Amino acid sequence: MATSPSLKPASSPAGVVHSLAYTRYAGPRRSPAMVPLVIARYALMAQLRQRGVKVALLVGLLLLTIFAAAMGFKWALPTIVSGSAFGGGAMAAPQLAEMVREGEADVLTMTLRAQFLPAFLLVLWCGAGAISADLMAGAFQFHFSRPVSPARYLAGRMLSASGWALALSMATLLVLCIERLAFQSTPLGAARAFGLGTVAVLLELTSMSAVALGVSSLTRRKGLAQAMFAAIVFAGWVLFRSLGALIRAPWVKTLDLVSCVDAMVSQFNHDSPLRGAQAAIPALAWLVWTAGALALAGWRLSRAEVNRV
Amino acid sequence: MDAPGVDVGVVACAPPRDDVASAAVKLRVRSLSRRYEGVTALDDVTLTIPEGRTALLGPNGAGKSTLLKCVLGLVRPTAGDIEVLGIDPRRDPLGVRARIGYMPEDDAHLPDLTAVELCAYGAELAGLPPREAIDRAHAALFYVGLDDKRYMPVQGYSTGLRQRTKLAAAIVHDPELLFLDEPTNGLDPASREEMLSLIADLRARRGCSVVLSTHLLADVERVCDHVVVLNAGKVVADAPLREVLGLGDGRYLVRVKPVAERFEAFERALRDLGCESDPSPDARGEWIVRPSSPDDPSPIWEAALRADVQVRHLAQRKASLDEAFLRLLA
Numbered sequence: 001m002a003t004s005p006s007l008k009p010a011s012s013p014a015g016v017v018h019s020l021a022y023t024r025y026a027g028p029r030r031s032p033a034m035v036p037l038v039i040a041r042y043a044l045m046a047q048l049r050q051r052g053v054k055v056a057l058l059v060g061l062l063l064l065t066i067f068a069a070a071m072g073f074k075w076a077l078p079t080i081v082s083g084s085a086f087g088g089g090a091m092a093a094p095q096l097a098e099m100v101r102e103g104e105a106d107v108l109t110m111t112l113r114a115q116f117l118p119a120f121l122l123v124l125w126c127g128a129g130a131i132s133a134d135l136m137a138g139a140f141q142f143h144f145s146r147p148v149s150p151a152r153y154l155a156g157r158m159l160s161a162s163g164w165a166l167a168l169s170m171a172t173l174l175v176l177c178i179e180r181l182a183f184q185s186t187p188l189g190a191a192r193a194f195g196l197g198t199v200a201v202l203l204e205l206t207s208m209s210a211v212a213l214g215v216s217s218l219t220r221r222k223g224l225a226q227a228m229f230a231a232i233v234f235a236g237w238v239l240f241r242s243l244g245a246l247i248r249a250p251w252v253k254t255l256d257l258v259s260c261v262d263a264m265v266s267q268f269n270h271d272s273p274l275r276g277a278q279a280a281i282p283a284l285a286w287l288v289w290t291a292g293a294l295a296l297a298g299w300r301l302s303r304a305e306v307n308r309v
Numbered sequence: 310m311d312a313p314g315v316d317v318g319v320v321a322c323a324p325p326r327d328d329v330a331s332a333a334v335k336l337r338v339r340s341l342s343r344r345y346e347g348v349t350a351l352d353d354v355t356l357t358i359p360e361g362r363t364a365l366l367g368p369n370g371a372g373k374s375t376l377l378k379c380v381l382g383l384v385r386p387t388a389g390d391i392e393v394l395g396i397d398p399r400r401d402p403l404g405v406r407a408r409i410g411y412m413p414e415d416d417a418h419l420p421d422l423t424a425v426e427l428c429a430y431g432a433e434l435a436g437l438p439p440r441e442a443i444d445r446a447h448a449a450l451f452y453v454g455l456d457d458k459r460y461m462p463v464q465g466y467s468t469g470l471r472q473r474t475k476l477a478a479a480i481v482h483d484p485e486l487l488f489l490d491e492p493t494n495g496l497d498p499a500s501r502e503e504m505l506s507l508i509a510d511l512r513a514r515r516g517c518s519v520v521l522s523t524h525l526l527a528d529v530e531r532v533c534d535h536v537v538v539l540n541a542g543k544v545v546a547d548a549p550l551r552e553v554l555g556l557g558d559g560r561y562l563v564r565v566k567p568v569a570e571r572f573e574a575f576e577r578a579l580r581d582l583g584c585e586s587d588p589s590p591d592a593r594g595e596w597i598v599r600p601s602s603p604d605d606p607s608p609i610w611e612a613a614l615r616a617d618v619q620v621r622h623l624a625q626r627k628a629s630l631d632e633a634f635l636r637l638l639a
Contacts, residue, residue, distance in 0.1 A: 024483055025441065027438070029407065030438060032407075038433045042422065046419070049421050137420050138416040138418065139420075142413075142417040142431065142478070143434070146482075148403075305383055
């Protein structure tokens, strides 16, 4: 490391300038590709200080415990009954196979259902207000005067918007898969359920986070952004449900932000009512929500990169 | 008020200073233009910012912000070349931003982060490893005078503490070139003095060149040694501060004991000794004198001796930067 030209204390009337034997930094610098991870790490750390995030995490842990106990009981019961004097001996092979299939379907469904409310609350707290809060605090100047591109900023915000919800959902999925393995499933079946569950969780959180950030990029007011996000999730669900029932078109019910992922999970479980070309509608709806929201946020950030610095 | 003795022609529209050694040049701009729809924000701007402390001056709308955005690679110039620390920001904007620091005028912090976290975050964004980032965050905050307050969230800080935090965040990744936008805005006199001391020290101790954008010209006179003035998108001055102030043009301000009946004799003696002299507009008994040899004021002493006047003040004439600035803009 090279030393600076002079280390003598500078003259300052208040003595504020301290001599630190300052040396220039000559060590390695990490690639700008690491920027999203840095943004996410600091944001996740700061989010943990918010009461809403703590409450949502506690609710999530409570629900995880309840669902794990309930599902464990459900899956363990047939094994206990079939092995007891009341069970009438061993189960027939087809019956057992059906039970295993249903159990794996349960993993997907229950992971999403158990953590929907906490995941929604976490994305609401961590994502829907994220860009608004940055706009309000002048954080765009902070980011975009450094080697941070709008795309990397958005990637970092996506990770931080969904980080805690992802951790909670994956913990739930892991617990349920371990229970499956303990009571009914084979290692391969449990691994399959874990893989599909991971995909389902990622699909749900990616679309929710993208929409939360898209909405957040529209306004400096954090509360307004959160209200808009909540309205899109719940009002959208009610609207498309009602419309689908009114015109008797089941595919319309899969167009909202939440139902499109649910419908895809049903397709994973082979119990979707959509057939033929309609089967692609939930995936298309998911794509439109996610890509549309990301494009909106990206466009707003590109403008902000220039105008806010 | 006009500033007598300031020959603005010397500094206005100075040609590109290619004589400045490349190693000492931090920012070089050649024929840079940037046009928005119907508006020319920068018009054929050519300037060179050397090592040291440079002031970037100009009225609102002069093009300072657009120039800064071009430097950061946020805005693509319509025409011309720009080179920051040897890098073309159009080709590698992130590379430029990793090596420069920017302290914005407005608040620029992140909600819920303390000053230490904010600075460490800034350092990590610039590519420093986490351990090094936290070490340098503490050092930078100590340097700007934030002690135990560094562990408090920034949104609760006073204006002075926020300014210091912004400065620490701008220098934490060890930039080679630092842009400061109105760093003394909103500070009380003591805090302003401390901020200016820090800015002066940055160059001396950290080897960091500084570009200071401000409307407070007294700050510029305190800490800068080079001045670039923009007006309506054009460069109207790009010169060392002493040239802009008129120092070195061979003029002296002479004040004598106010004995009116000897003034005429003093003026005659000055003329006889080859000096040009004009009465100062500021006070009776003062003259602005240019001796035949700019570095030798001895004829003034000789004239005073001949006219039997008592010299009470003799110094090289300099205009205030306010006067020079207004004259340049006019």
